[in-house]
Amino acid sequence: MSQETFKQEISSGYAHKGETIVLGAALYDSQPLEDTQIHLALKTMNRHGLIAGATGTGKTKTLQVIAEQLSRAGVPSLLMDLKGDLSGLAKAAEPNPKLEGRNSKLGLTFTPTAYPVEFLSLSEEPGIRLRATVSEFGPILFSKILDLNDTQSGVMALLFKYCDDNQWPLIDLDDVKEVLKYITHNGNEDFKKEYGRIAASTASAILRKIIELEQQKADRFFGEPSFDPEDLCRKNPEGMGVINVLRLTDLQDRPKLFSTFMLSLFAEVYSTFPEEGDLDKPKLCLFIDEAHLVFSESSKALLQQLQSIIKLIRSKGVGIFFCTQSPDDIPDEVLGQLGLKVQHALRAFTAKDRKSIKKSAENFPLSDHYDTATLLTSMGIGEALVTALDEKGRPSPLAATMLRAPASRMDALSPGEVKEIEGQSKLLVKYEKDIDRESAHEILKKKLEVAAAEAHKEKMDQQWQDARQPHNGGKRSSRSESNWMESLSKNTMVRQLGRTVMRELARGLLGVLGVKKR
Numbered sequence: 001m002s003q004e005t006f007k008q009e010i011s012s013g014y015a016h017k018g019e020t021i022v023l024g025a026a027l028y029d030s031q032p033l034e035d036t037q038i039h040l041a042l043k044t045m046n047r048h049g050l051i052a053g054a055t056g057t058g059k060t061k062t063l064q065v066i067a068e069q070l071s072r073a074g075v076p077s078l079l080m081d082l083k084g085d086l087s088g089l090a091k092a093a094e095p096n097p098k099l100e101g102r103n104s105k106l107g108l109t110f111t112p113t114a115y116p117v118e119f120l121s122l123s124e125e126p127g128i129r130l131r132a133t134v135s136e137f138g139p140i141l142f143s144k145i146l147d148l149n150d151t152q153s154g155v156m157a158l159l160f161k162y163c164d165d166n167q168w169p170l171i172d173l174d175d176v177k178e179v180l181k182y183i184t185h186n187g188n189e190d191f192k193k194e195y196g197r198i199a200a201s202t203a204s205a206i207l208r209k210i211i212e213l214e215q216q217k218a219d220r221f222f223g224e225p226s227f228d229p230e231d232l233c234r235k236n237p238e239g240m241g242v243i244n245v246l247r248l249t250d251l252q253d254r255p256k257l258f259s260t261f262m263l264s265l266f267a268e269v270y271s272t273f274p275e276e277g278d279l280d281k282p283k284l285c286l287f288i289d290e291a292h293l294v295f296s297e298s299s300k301a302l303l304q305q306l307q308s309i310i311k312l313i314r315s316k317g318v319g320i321f322f323c324t325q326s327p328d329d330i331p332d333e334v335l336g337q338l339g340l341k342v343q344h345a346l347r348a349f350t351a352k353d354r355k356s357i358k359k360s361a362e363n364f365p366l367s368d369h370y371d372t373a374t375l376l377t378s379m380g381i382g383e384a385l386v387t388a389l390d391e392k393g394r395p396s397p398l399a400a401t402m403l404r405a406p407a408s409r410m411d412a413l414s415p416g417e418v419k420e421i422e423g424q425s426k427l428l429v430k431y432e433k434d435i436d437r438e439s440a441h442e443i444l445k446k447k448l449e450v451a452a453a454e455a456h457k458e459k460m461d462q463q464w465q466d467a468r469q470p471h472n473g474g475k476r477s478s479r480s481e482s483n484w485m486e487s488l489s490k491n492t493m494v495r496q497l498g499r500t501v502m503r504e505l506a507r508g509l510l511g512v513l514g515v516k517k518r
Contacts, residue, residue, distance in 0.1 A: 003028055006369055007036050013397040016041040016390060018280055021069035023062075023342075023386060024403040025106040032402040034107030040340065042073055042281035044389040046319040048310065048337055052327050052360075053344025058382045060085060062342055063287050063323050064406045067243050070285055071115045076233050076241035077285040078120075078265075082293075084249040088409030090117035090421050099405040102382075106404055113407040116236040118244045119422050122221055122261055125247040126418050128431050131223045132264050134170040135160075141267060144305055145260050146209040155202055158195050159183065168443050172222040173210055180207060216254040221261060224435040229269045231427060233284050259294050266309040269318055276317035283317030291322035292329035307333045327360050335363070339389040345379040367398040375400055 010026045010033075020039035025032040051066075053059045064086060067077050079086050092112035093099065103110040121127035134142060139160040143153040159179055163170050170176060183191040184203045191198070213219075234242045248258065269284070276283060288294060295303065310320060322330055322338070326346070330338075341364065348354045361372040365387055375385065379400065386401045413421075422428070 003033075007033060009397050010036040010038075010399055013390070014039045014388075014399070016043075018043050018391060019073060021066070021073060022108065022404065023065065023069075024401045026399040027383065027402055032105050034105065036399075037107060038386055038399055038401050040388050041391050042075070043278065043391050044339055044393070045070070045075070045285060046279070046282040046314050046317055047339030047389055047393075048314070048319055049321040049340030049342070049388075050327065050330065050335070050338045051321060051323040051342045051344075052325065052329075053384065054325060054347045056381065057344035057379075058384070058403065059323055059325075059344055060289065061382065061406055061410060062344070062384065062403055063289065063321070064089060064408065064410070065404055066321070067285075067287065068113070068115060068407055071241040071243055073281060074235055074239050074241050075281055075283075075285060076235065076244065077287060078232050078244045078246060079287045080248055080289045081245050082248045082290045084247070085410075085412045086245050086289075087117070087119070087247075087413040087418060088411050089115050089243050089245065090413060091409040091417070093405075093407055093409050102402075102405050106402060108404055110405060111407055115408055116240055116242045117421060118234075118242050118425060118427065119418060120244055120246045122246070122248065122257065123217060123250050125250060126415070126422050127245075127247050128227075128422075128425060128427050130227045130246070130261070131221060131431075132226050132268070133224060134172065134176055134222055136226060136268070137264065141263065141305070145263065146206070146213065148206065148209065152202055152206050152209075155198055155206065158198070162191065162195060171224060173214060173219050177207060177210055213257075213260070216257045218257045218260060221257060221264075225431055227431065229265070229272055231430075262288070262294050263306060263309075266306065266313060270309050270313050270316060273316040273318065275315055277315060279317045282319045285319045285321065287321045287323060289323045291324040295329060295331060295334075303331065307331065310334055311337055326356060327363060328356055339393075341385070341387050343376065343385040344383070345381075346376050348377050365395050365398050370398060370400060372398065 006026075006028050014037070016039055019042045021042065023038045023040060025034055026036040026038060027033075028036070051059050051062050060083065063079065067079060067086075067089065070077050079089075081087065092114040095112060096110075100110040119127035120130055122130055137145070139153070139157040142160075143156045146152075146156075148156060159176070160170065162168075162183065163175075163179060168175075168179065170179070180203050184198055184200055188197075232242075232244050236242060265286075273283065294306070313320065321340070322334075324330065327335060327343070343360065343364070346353070346357050346360065348357055357376050358373055361376060364372050364385060370385075372385065379385070382403050382405075384401055384403060386396075386399050388396050390396055
């Protein structure tokens with residue numbers, strides 16, 4: 001294919017009527033052509049996407065570039081930061097001749113820029129604490145998180161119904177555990193009359209699942225105040241979309257908590273955001289770094305729920321982008337829903353790697369210019385194969401692309417800089433303090449304390465009544481006397497002694513009357 005034909009194909013394939021963001025420029029014979037810039041239509045950014053590639057090929061910087069461009073266009077985003085290197089978005093990059101030269105080759109100017117950033121946290125990391133209540137999950141979603149079977153899920157549904165009927169709020173995991181213990185022990189009889197009997201083995205199995213979740217520190221996630229998803233959709237006074245960075249550096253070994261949060265967030269966004277249809281630009285974009293943690297550690301039921309939400313959430317004006325090492329990390333049902341694909345280089349060290357590369361090449365549109373499988377192993381750092389959707393939903397031509405340099409800092413911020421930005425947050429006042437209102441745990445604790453006090457009072461009253469009962473002048477009552485006589489009559493020795501005494505008395509009496517024994 002000639003250079004002019006290539007230019008025409010790429011230019012027409014990435015030309016859009018509406019607002020766009022620029023990723024970089026297409027490569028022809030390994031050199032970028034500045035008049036073949038790769039534009040992505042904002043209108044299609046709610047069709048989800050994939051950023052994949054081997055370690056060190058530039059995936060995270062690509063994610064950073066897309067988040068920057070979305071912020072400039074007034075689109076807020078949420079970034080899952082598992083490695084800690086996305087915090088640099090809050091500070092402008094240092095002037096750098098290499099970065100300036102790179103952007104110049106692409107027909108772009110390099111302007112160091114600091115973007116509005118909000119730090120969020122699920123753990124002890126600095127940032128606004130994200131929380132949700134157990135009640136907000138509901139019995140079905142909560143059962144899927146715990147990976148319960150049908151019988152256990154039915155018990156969980158009854159537990160939620162029982163708490164709703166009694167107006168006992170389920171806020172955290174302690175509430176669920178306390179209610180579970182109550183309906184199988186102290187409150188078993190009352191519960192059984194209305195809802196049926198629960199096997200102790202089933203309750204124990206559910207309790208073990210909850211403890212497993214607690215061991216990954218999920219108890220910190222459940223509580224109040226609950227995070228409002230609308231707070232992710234803010235803009236700064238200049239109209240730039242706020243980039244929400246969720247700091248997850250200490251959660252890589254706790255995938256259960258990570259997937260629990262993701263499912264909670266997707267479900268909350270889907271249930272609270274109104275139907276938007278196809279907007280000119282998305283309302284919110286979510287970027288999930290190390291996406292394999294979401295899928296590899298999730299149960300089958302959880303995966304089905306995730307896949308359903310990902311398919312439906314597009315109509316809410318929300319785009320989801322997965323960042324991972326290999327497209328194989330993403331289930332086929334999800335991969336088929338992704339409109340944007342940015343594929344960095346892959347490594348072919350084993351037969352399995354070569355097979356995976358061949359499969360990855362088949363996920364891209366056919367190209368008359370590129371040998372896709374060969375290109376996947378030969379691209380340099382900061383280069384990627386790109387294909388997207390145009391405004392009519394048609395796939396664009398495959399383009400090997402040199403990506404633009406990020407305008408913000410590419411290194412992580414220092415702890416002091418993170419703390420400074422956290423202190424400037426407008427959400428700090430709203431979410432800083434825990435709310436510990438009366439919930440099922442406290443209500444049941446009081447209920448059991450009252451029951452114990454009443455039982456103790458009844459026992460003391462009975463003892464007092466027994467102490468005040470008259471003793472009939474020191475004599476035994478007729479009933480006690482009867483019982484005493486009865487017990488003596490059953491004693492063999494007493495009976496034999498009685499017979500001997502009666503015989504001797506008879507002999508004596510006969511002697512007195514003068515009757516002699518023959």
